[in-house]
Amino acid sequence: MQSTTRNFKNNASEALVNDNLQEALGKLKVGFVERRAAAAEKLPEFDALRDQARDIKNHTLQNIDLYLERFEEKVTAQGGHVHWARNSHEACQTILEICQSVNAKMVTKGKSMVSEEIGLNAALEKTGLEVVETDLGEYIIQLRKEAPSHIIAPAVHVLKDEVEADFRDAHTDLDPDRQLEEPTQLVHEAREVLRQKYLDSDVGITGANFLVAETGTSIIVTNEGNGDLTQTLPKVHIVIASMEKIIPTLEDTSAVLRVLARSATGQEFTSYTTFSSGPRREEDPDGPDQYHVVILDNGRSAMLGTEFQDMLRCIRCGACMNHCPVYGAVGGHAYGWVYPGPMGSVLTPSFIGVEEAGHLPNASTFCGRCEEVCPMRIPLPKMMRHYRQKEFEGNMNAAPVRWAIKAYGFMATRPKLWHMITGVKAKFAYTLSGGKGRFHKLPLWMGEWTKHRDFPASQGSSFHSQWKKKGGATTLNELKKGAE
Amino acid sequence: MEKNMEARNQIFASIRRSKERGGVKSDPKAVEKRLAEHPSGLIPKRSQLEKAEQVNLFQKMAENVQASVVRLKSDREIPAAVSDYLAQKNLPARVKLSGDERLSNLPWSENASHISLLEGASGGDDLVSLAVSFAGIAETGTLVLHSGPKGPTTLNFLPETHMVVLRESDIVGAYEEAWARIRKQQADKGEEFLPRTVNMITGPSRTGDIEQTILLGAHGPHALHILMVADDA
Structure with a gap:
């Protein structure tokens, strides 16, 4: 995805005077924050589980090469395929080749931030493939030709009336006089339109919340069930996942799942947690004939052993941005690349360079709420400070900023x-x-x-x-x- | 394939280079032990209860996430319970069964002869499905279903109404206990791997993508109805 991170200051100024965005962001602050607090309250062991989740991931990162090897071995033994991609281009190319090998015309997709990171939709569409996002939020922003503004609620910046207008524009074969004011009507219409797409598509692409080394299993966590239809109905299931999604065992996965949904949406558990291992078995009545996992590096292996290694513990719950005063004021698009909020302020300079993304680690008041709520106890403010230091050392700040810091x-x-x-x-x-x-x-x-x-x-x-x-x-x- | 090998080798080389530079040392023994023994960590106390209380907890947690639960004394009551639910919800008398003999062999003709029964995977035309849950997890009111000859995954997602039979004796406390059962079942069958798909299902499908209003029935079932059966008779 093309970055506009350099324009963060302008983006932020525009966001602050965008009334629709401000109205949408107002709702975010109450919803996610209150629900997470209530879920944490209901589970006395919540903080101990966070410590445990951190320790599991630290152990995994320490041995990430060994666990990745085991994962590959197990997937292969079950008749699946593991592909390795050093960067976005390789990942897109690999997926494209799989699609071409089955003469695919249409691809349905479950929600995947990694696919946004590698710019997958554009790469596939360029070759004439029809790509359909099936998560409701992703579908809405696909119609609007926008990027997600939140990692778990991609269309959080869009108001209901805007969705109505988008649906009327896109679904021209439906009765123009139909009722579409109520959110239930919008959800129903999306359900009907997308239902046929699942059935017609040749390839289903999903992300993964975890890759289990022990069993060679990929896991998706969704509320809508769109990911499941995406990966069950077409002949080919492709998983695109970044390498740090690896986790040792099913027990470790259960442990981390206990903090994921509570931190993300404030649910005790997400509606659908699905474990996929290999292609359908001979005697199975349904399921995909082919199962591929594309494992992406894209700068992550270089973060190991550095002051940014802790960031690889991130499970993409979005709690840091839900609780961030800066995100709450400007929304996700201002950050200018795939990952917004505090986690994005660390990931973006790691992936696209501090020269490009130097504004982001500076866009923090260091209030520390992100670290307070992070289920994986990632020291986000500390890492943003590391980037500020790098920026200063690299002589990248503007002269008045350098002068002010020196005077201070x-x-x-x-x-x-x-x-x-x-x-x-x-x-x-x-x-x-x-x-x-x-x-x-x-x-x-x-x-x-x-x-x-x-x-x-x-x-x-x-x-x-x-x-x-x-x-x-x-x-x-x-x-x-x-x-x- | 060659290109893939090159990428693979370079990624592993990069991982090992970074680890070495940062003084991060692998612990192969700990890795082997963890993979072989797959130890459980901290299990929340909430679900560590007597059986009867665990069953009540399952029901409470499932109802908290908008699943409906009806308690039955035995399998024989299932056809009438299905018939009641269909009538109550004004649904057509047509049900797709998973293929599990436990369902197929029920006395449908005695108590629910008006219901047409189909069997197998769904192609998207079924409004109501009926399947058997492998386990129930009391901790969060979660059902565990898995794929196999008698477990089409499509039945869990395509029909608007998903009905699931759950034996009380199949209710466990925590996720880890459900995994222990799956491991045991696969080992008993001589299967080296997990079933292709394991679905943990907690309430019906929902979305919050329009202004954070939670709505049911986004892409999967609008309704999840659990028939909880007390004994195995």
Whole structure:
């Protein structure tokens, strides 16, 4: 997928004044966040399960080559095929060749973020194949020719009335006077239209939430059942999965599944969790004749053994973006590539380079909510900080930014100077705000900040001077004394 | 194929190079042990109950996700229960059975002779299906069905109404217990691998893709009706 990540600042500014988007994002904040909290509350072991999930994935990453080898061996032994792809181009090419080998005309797809990452639809369509997304959200954005704006709710930015308009435009063979205002009517229409596509398609492509090494099994987790129809009805089932989806055993999978749905949608368990091993067996009444798994690297193997290895624990639940104040304000498209929100702010520079995606790790207030809710306990803020450092070291920031960071560094390492300047600044800012404690409008370039929100003014004196006044310790010795 | 080998070798070389650079060491013994013993981790206490309570928990959890549950004393009551449900929901008297003898051999003609019965996979024309669940998981009210000669996967997804028979004795507490049963069944049959498809089903199909409103029957069944049978008689 082509990135517009360089334009993050412009994208974000436009997002903030897009009323439809802001209305849609308002709903996101309540829905996902409240449901996750309720689900976590209902399971006393939830935090212990998160620790366990982290440990399982750490062990897996430590031995990822061994587990991948076992997976390949098991799939092959069951009559399936494993293909390896170093990059997007190889992955698309492999899938295309499989489609061509069965003279496919139409391909149905379950939801897969990796297929977005490799730009699969465009690659297949270029050769004349008809590609149909079957997840309702993905179908909506396919009609709109948009990218997903959320990793588990791809059309979260689209309002109901917009879906109605899109369906009326696309389904021209249906009665133009039909009722289509209610969400149930929209869901019903999509069901009817897509039902025939499943039955007619030659190849079904799904992603995978997990690849089980022990049994050579790929797993999809869906609520709609679209992934299951996609992979059961056509003659060929192709799984596209990135290498870090590997997990040792069915028991390990069960353990991680306990934190996945709760973190994602706040469900105790997703409606359909489906385990596929190889093609249909001789005596099976249905199922695909061919089963292929395409395993993608695309920059992941290079993250192993680095400060970004922890990111490979990610199970794509979306909790970090649901809880992110920046994502909540600008939505997913502003991030400009496949993966938005905090996980995207780490993955995007890892995959397409910090030169291209340097804005993203900077688009964080470091409030830490993403790390707090991450089921795999990925230290997202820490990794964004690593990227900020890389950006600075690589001389990639603009001159004023470098100058400001240097000036800050100079002051911050000289406590006396720091106290003097912050003390004066605090008083000055307080006076300027007219004692109101906030600025509604700031002059010059600082006006960018107050365009969309107030800037808090200081309360008249710096933290240090207030601390001192209250008798707080200011040196380590004083602190030790106080503790005695 | 050659191209694939080249990609494969390079990917593994890259993994090993990265691991070495970062001081990440494989532990082949731990890997072999984990794969051979597949240990269970932490099992939530919620489902670790006496059998009767586990059955109640299954029902409660399944109903929480909009499945409907009816309790029957024995298999013999299934035809009448199916007939009642079809009448109640105003559904046509036509049911596609999975092919499991437990269903085919029921006294349909005594209690539900008006229902036409079909058998096998679905091509998309069936409104109602009836299958047998391999297990039920009380922890989240989850059914476990798997593919095989008597288990067409299409019956779980294509019909609008999915009816499933579940024996109370097949209800377990946690996912891991269901896997233990599948492993045992496959071993008893002399099968080296899992069935092609194992479906864990928790409530009917749903979507939240339109303004986060949860709606049932997105692509799979609108309704999941579970016939919970007390004994094996």
